[in-house]
Amino acid sequence: MMKISRNFLSLFISDGITRLIGFAATVYIARLLAVEGFGLISYGVAFISYALLFANPGLTVIGAREVAKAPQDRRFIEETLGLRLMLTIVIFTIFFVGTRFIPGENTTRQIILVYALALFPFAILLEFVFQGREEMQYIGVGRILQSGVYLALLVLFLKGARDILVVPISFVIGYVISTLFLIVIFLKRYGSLRLRFSFSQWRMILTAAIPVGLAIIFNQVTISLPPIVLGIFETSYEVGIFSAGYKIVFMLLIIERVFYYVFFPILSKQHVQNPEKLKGNFNLLTRFLFALTIPLAIGGLILAPRLINLIYGHAFHGAINVFRILLLYFIIVPINTVFGYGLVAIDQERRFFKVISITALLNTVLIVLLGLRFSVYGAATALCISELASIVLMKRELRKFVRFRALGFVFKPLLASLFMAAGLVLLLQWNLIILMLTGVIVYVAILYVIQGFTRYDVANIKQIFAKKSSDRTKK
Incomplete structure (x- = not known):
C-alpha cells in the first residue's frame, strides 16, 4: 500500500x-x-x-x-x-x-x-x-x-x-x-x-474574501439553524433531543472531510493537466462514497435505539427517530461535497455559490415551517430536503462540464446493505459490538460477491494516492 x-x-x-x-x-x-x-x-x-x-x-x-x-x-x-x-x-x-x-x-x-x-x-x-x-x-x-x-x-x-x-x-x-x-x-x-x-489593505482583502465567506456562511445556516429555531419556538428539551441525534451524524461525517481534503487538490490539478480523467474519478468517488455511507445509514436505522441508549442514556429516547431521519442527510452530504467542491476545482465557484445561496434560503424556510409544525422531526426533515435539492442542483451544474454517472452506483451497496440488515434484525439480541462487526463482515462479503468494486477500481484508487504521494515528494 x-x-x-x-x-x-x-x-x-x-x-x-x-x-x-x-x-x-x-x-x-x-x-x-x-x-x-x-x-x-x-x-x-x-x-x-x-x-x-x-x-x-x-x-x-x-x-x-x-x-x-x-x-x-x-x-x-x-x-x-x-x-x-x-x-x-x-x-x-x-x-x-x-x-x-x-x-x-x-x-x-x-x-x-x-x-x-x-x-x-x-x-x-x-x-x-x-x-x-x-x-x-x-x-x-x-x-x-x-x-x-x-x-x-x-x-x-x-x-x-x-x-x-x-x-x-x-x-x-x-x-x-x-x-x-x-x-x-x-x-x-x-x-x-x-x-x-491598514484600512486600504483591509478593503482589498475583504473584496477577495467576502464571496467565499458568504458561501461558507450560507452553508453554515444549514447546520446551525435548527437548534436556534427550536430554542426560540420550542423548549431546551427539543434542542437537546435534536442535537443528540445530530452529534452522532456529525461524528460520522469525518468521511466528508477526508474526501474533501484528499481529492479536492487532485481534481483541481486534473482540471488543468488531465481533464479527460475527471469523468472517471467523479464516477469512482461517487461509487466509493455510496459504498461507505449506505451500509452505515441502514445499520444505524436498525441499531438506533441501542446506540442512543448506550451513548446518551434512556433520557434521550426521543432522539432515536431524529437520528434515523438524519441518516439520510448523512448519505447525501459527502456526495454533495464532491459535486460542490468539484465545481470549485474546475473554476466554477460562482455556480457553487449560486447553488449554496438557493439551498440555504430553501433550508431556512423549511426549518421554520416544518420545525413549527413537526418540531424536531420537522427540523431534521428540512435538512434532508434542502440537502437533496442541493445535490440535484450541484449535479446539474457539474454535468455541464463533466459527464458522469451517479444514481447507478446506489444499487449494489443498497443490495448488500439489505442482506446485512436482514442479518442484524435476526441477531438483534447479540452484543452490540459483535453485532456491528458481523454486519460489516456480511456487507463486505455480499459486496464482493456482486462485484461492487472491481480490481480496476481498486487500482485506480491506489493510483490516485500514489500520484498524491509522489507530488508531495517532489515538492
Missing part, C-alpha cells in the same frame, strides 16, 4: 482524534446536564458558530491561498490578523448588546456571552498560516490540544447542572491554549509577529 504524505496523515489523524474527544465531551455534557441543560449548551454553540463565521468572512481561506503563493510575505499575515481582530471587536459588541433582547432565562444569555469570548483567541489563530505553508502537523497538534484541554476541564469541574457555565468557559480556554501553541511555534520558526491596521 502506497505511503501517504505526512501532511495527509497529520491532518486526518488529528481530525479523527479531535472528533472522538469532542464526541466524548458531548456525551459527558449530555449525561451530566440532562436534556434541558444539554439543550441550553447547544443553543449557545449555535450562536457562537454564527459569530465565528461573521468574524471570519472567508479570510482564512483567502489567507491560506495567499500564504501558499508567497510564504515569506509576513505583512499580509499581519494585516489579516489585524482585520480579523477588528471584526471580532465589532461582532462581540453586537453580541454583547444583542443578548439583552434574547428571550429566556439569564443563564441562557450568560452562556452565549461566555461562548462569544472565544472570538478573541480565534481572531489570532494562525491555522491559515500553517495551512498555506503546508505544515499541517502543527494544525493537528493545536486542534488536539484545544479539544483535549476542553474535555479535561469538563471532567475536572463539571459535576452537575449547577456547573453549566463550566462548559463554555472550558471551550474558551481550549481555544486560548491552541492559539498560544501556534503563536509559539510561529515565533520559534519564523521570528516576530505583530498586528497591522
Whole structure:
C-alpha cells in the first residue's frame, strides 16, 4: 500500500482524534446536564458558530491561498490578523448588546456571552498560516490540544447542572491554549509577529474574501439553524433531543472531510493537466462514497435505539427517530461535497455559490415551517430536503462540464446493505459490538460477491494516492 504524505496523515489523524474527544465531551455534557441543560449548551454553540463565521468572512481561506503563493510575505499575515481582530471587536459588541433582547432565562444569555469570548483567541489563530505553508502537523497538534484541554476541564469541574457555565468557559480556554501553541511555534520558526491596521489593505482583502465567506456562511445556516429555531419556538428539551441525534451524524461525517481534503487538490490539478480523467474519478468517488455511507445509514436505522441508549442514556429516547431521519442527510452530504467542491476545482465557484445561496434560503424556510409544525422531526426533515435539492442542483451544474454517472452506483451497496440488515434484525439480541462487526463482515462479503468494486477500481484508487504521494515528494 502506497505511503501517504505526512501532511495527509497529520491532518486526518488529528481530525479523527479531535472528533472522538469532542464526541466524548458531548456525551459527558449530555449525561451530566440532562436534556434541558444539554439543550441550553447547544443553543449557545449555535450562536457562537454564527459569530465565528461573521468574524471570519472567508479570510482564512483567502489567507491560506495567499500564504501558499508567497510564504515569506509576513505583512499580509499581519494585516489579516489585524482585520480579523477588528471584526471580532465589532461582532462581540453586537453580541454583547444583542443578548439583552434574547428571550429566556439569564443563564441562557450568560452562556452565549461566555461562548462569544472565544472570538478573541480565534481572531489570532494562525491555522491559515500553517495551512498555506503546508505544515499541517502543527494544525493537528493545536486542534488536539484545544479539544483535549476542553474535555479535561469538563471532567475536572463539571459535576452537575449547577456547573453549566463550566462548559463554555472550558471551550474558551481550549481555544486560548491552541492559539498560544501556534503563536509559539510561529515565533520559534519564523521570528516576530505583530498586528497591522491598514484600512486600504483591509478593503482589498475583504473584496477577495467576502464571496467565499458568504458561501461558507450560507452553508453554515444549514447546520446551525435548527437548534436556534427550536430554542426560540420550542423548549431546551427539543434542542437537546435534536442535537443528540445530530452529534452522532456529525461524528460520522469525518468521511466528508477526508474526501474533501484528499481529492479536492487532485481534481483541481486534473482540471488543468488531465481533464479527460475527471469523468472517471467523479464516477469512482461517487461509487466509493455510496459504498461507505449506505451500509452505515441502514445499520444505524436498525441499531438506533441501542446506540442512543448506550451513548446518551434512556433520557434521550426521543432522539432515536431524529437520528434515523438524519441518516439520510448523512448519505447525501459527502456526495454533495464532491459535486460542490468539484465545481470549485474546475473554476466554477460562482455556480457553487449560486447553488449554496438557493439551498440555504430553501433550508431556512423549511426549518421554520416544518420545525413549527413537526418540531424536531420537522427540523431534521428540512435538512434532508434542502440537502437533496442541493445535490440535484450541484449535479446539474457539474454535468455541464463533466459527464458522469451517479444514481447507478446506489444499487449494489443498497443490495448488500439489505442482506446485512436482514442479518442484524435476526441477531438483534447479540452484543452490540459483535453485532456491528458481523454486519460489516456480511456487507463486505455480499459486496464482493456482486462485484461492487472491481480490481480496476481498486487500482485506480491506489493510483490516485500514489500520484498524491509522489507530488508531495517532489515538492
